[in-house]
Amino acid sequence: MRGPVRWLLAPPSTEEAGLVETAPSIGIREVFRRFWPDAKPFRGWMLLSLGLVLVSPLLDAAAIWMFKVLIDNVLTPRDFSLFPIIAAAYAALTIVVGAVGFGESYLTVWIGEHFLNRLRIRVFTHLHTLSVDFFDRRRIGDTLSRLTTDITSIESLVLSGITQTAASLIKIVLFAGVLFYLNWHLAVVALVVTPLFLWIARFFANRIRSASREVAGRTGSISTVAEESLGNAPLIQAYGRQDAEVHRFARQSRSSLSAELSAARIGGMFEPLVDLLEVVAIMSIVGVGIYEMSTGAITLGGLLAFLVYLQQMYSPVSNLGQLSNVVYGAAASAERILELFDQRPHVPVPARPHELKRVRGNLDIDRVGFHYPDTADEVLTDVSVSAAPGERVAIVGASGAGKSTLTKLLLRFYDPDRGHIRLDGTDLREVDPKQLREQMAIVLQETLLLDGTIGETILAGRPGATHQSLVSAARAADAHEFIEALPDGYDTRVGQRGRLLSGGQRQRIAIARAMIRDAPILLLDEPTASLDADASQRILAPLNRLMAGRTTIVISHNLLTVTDADKILYLDHGRVTGLGTHSELLERNDGYAHLYHLHHPSTEVVHGASVQHNGGTNAH
Numbered sequence: 321m322r323g324p325v326r327w328l329l330a331p332p333s334t335e336e337a338g339l340v341e342t343a344p345s346i347g348i349r350e351v352f353r354r355f356w357p358d359a360k361p362f363r364g365w366m367l368l369s370l371g372l373v374l375v376s377p378l379l380d381a382a383a384i385w386m387f388k389v390l391i392d393n394v395l396t397p398r399d400f401s402l403f404p405i406i407a408a409a410y411a412a413l414t415i416v417v418g419a420v421g422f423g424e425s426y427l428t429v430w431i432g433e434h435f436l437n438r439l440r441i442r443v444f445t446h447l448h449t450l451s452v453d454f455f456d457r458r459r460i461g462d463t464l465s466r467l468t469t470d471i472t473s474i475e476s477l478v479l480s481g482i483t484q485t486a487a488s489l490i491k492i493v494l495f496a497g498v499l500f501y502l503n504w505h506l507a508v509v510a511l512v513v514t515p516l517f518l519w520i521a522r523f524f525a526n527r528i529r530s531a532s533r534e535v536a537g538r539t540g541s542i543s544t545v546a547e548e549s550l551g552n553a554p555l556i557q558a559y560g561r562q563d564a565e566v567h568r569f570a571r572q573s574r575s576s577l578s579a580e581l582s583a584a585r586i587g588g589m590f591e592p593l594v595d596l597l598e599v600v601a602i603m604s605i606v607g608v609g610i611y612e613m614s615t616g617a618i619t620l621g622g623l624l625a626f627l628v629y630l631q632q633m634y635s636p637v638s639n640l641g642q643l644s645n646v647v648y649g650a651a652a653s654a655e656r657i658l659e660l661f662d663q664r665p666h667v668p669v670p671a672r673p674h675e676l677k678r679v680r681g682n683l684d685i686d687r688v689g690f691h692y693p694d695t696a697d698e699v700l701t702d703v704s705v706s707a708a709p710g711e712r713v714a715i716v717g718a719s720g721a722g723k724s725t726l727t728k729l730l731l732r733f734y735d736p737d738r739g740h741i742r743l744d745g746t747d748l749r750e751v752d753p754k755q756l757r758e759q760m761a762i763v764l765q766e767t768l769l770l771d772g773t774i775g776e777t778i779l780a781g782r783p784g785a786t787h788q789s790l791v792s793a794a795r796a797a798d799a800h801e802f803i804e805a806l807p808d809g810y811d812t813r814v815g816q817r818g819r820l821l822s823g824g825q826r827q828r829i830a831i832a833r834a835m836i837r838d839a840p841i842l843l844l845d846e847p848t849a850s851l852d853a854d855a856s857q858r859i860l861a862p863l864n865r866l867m868a869g870r871t872t873i874v875i876s877h878n879l880l881t882v883t884d885a886d887k888i889l890y891l892d893h894g895r896v897t898g899l900g901t902h903s904e905l906l907e908r909n910d911g912y913a914h915l916y917h918l919h920h921p922s923t924e925v926v927h928g929a930s931v932q933h934n935g936g937t938n939a940h
Contacts, residue, residue, distance in 0.1 A: 351654045355478045362431045372424040373487040379417045391621030432475045451666040452733040461544030473653035488636035495633035503618045538576035673752040681709040681840040681871030689738035699725045700894045714874045714882035717891035723875040727845045761834035765846035769818030775810035781837035797832035797862040842872040
């Protein structure tokens, strides 16, 4: 049993398992190879950003050199004649540095956000290419977490990572060169500790990556529980499971807290070690620098400038270390996105699909066998039935007989394991699923409506249809009157999943949506099952108008809507045990007669006729 119902019927287990899919570990090089093409439109802007990155440290180096001049040529000899020039130069440099910094910061954000927008749309588009079984198997909350949080991390790896690495390397080379120019003895001492920075960063990198992978997984678990719980709030409140759901969410939140604190401990240890190493290096250089000053090898201004340059060099070295940790953390998120990209639809588009235009609607289901992925038991076994253009074929049976599975095969959500389903003589495997579904209209037991206005919802059946067509479809579905009675008419919002409307209203809008689609094939899957008797009776007339002139497959366990079908197929545990008209099956098929009797307890069947217990007889 899946979803929240499991939690309503049994207490939550002490351990939450299987909430998110584990992504396989992937090397940094492979991550770059897979995501670098997404940065192609922005590479020119990245070069401009790198140009600004190069200018920025040059300006910083010039400002620091002027600090040396200020000490050696103004303060030490107490000659203030150069001070106005130096002050003006400082002011000019400050303005230029500010302008360059603004340009670099804005351009970095512009590139990053456009990259994220492009990647986010690509992931979302890919998800909509996957077969329905992917969404049956996966937790939607975890998928949403990947689509939002994890994608954001990738930018710091693919774009910001490259820019920051280049900037850090440029600064290291530039300031190291200036250090050697000022005093090579001190420069050698300064560079001795540089490899230690990188070693510490590498030491922490793998630990950061493991911790980040755990954080990403726990974040996905929180999203999964929240989406599942809040999306079924009426059910949870009806069964009084609020406290249980709060405890369930709290367990995942505490697990996320532990993962975050673990990552924070690892990251928190890195910075103090780097700071300690930097202080040791600076104190060593100050000691050597004092000796160099005593021998006249360096001036006071030169030593102070050296220390400032040194700090400017150690800062990017430290940033490189921190960046490696960020990169490895982002790699964990990248693995989760790539795991989505590596998913492939189980129902492929043919290499050379058969072109479908307006079909006649001749359906032929020929000895079809099917079982769902990752299950061993067959759901359908040697099912055969045909429907001529304009004919109504009903598929009936008890719950679990395989009726809805047949609908999924007709829509090519899945392909049969054995046998064939043909449309106008063409096997559905040879048809692009998108083109196939354009030939079909559906009305399901669970009325699926996207949040929007009533008009937008109906027009989803045929985008671009005129308002006149919209109203005509609503009238045919007996929906126009209740829509007009609403305060905003056709501009009334339906709410998420149509929850702002009643069940009967939702179903009539779904019928109007199918009406306006005007497809040659109609699939009705338990269209009255979720409605009460009165609502079911009200939609029978619009359903009959909808079925007129179309090849219609009606799937139902309630025989109210199928007794006048041209042909009725009775399924029992995935096998065909009866095929014929209503009266033929009443006489020949015990299973069908029993199902009919369940829905019409006041009648009994005698030689093909239903006999009222009050003595009246209705021939069928």
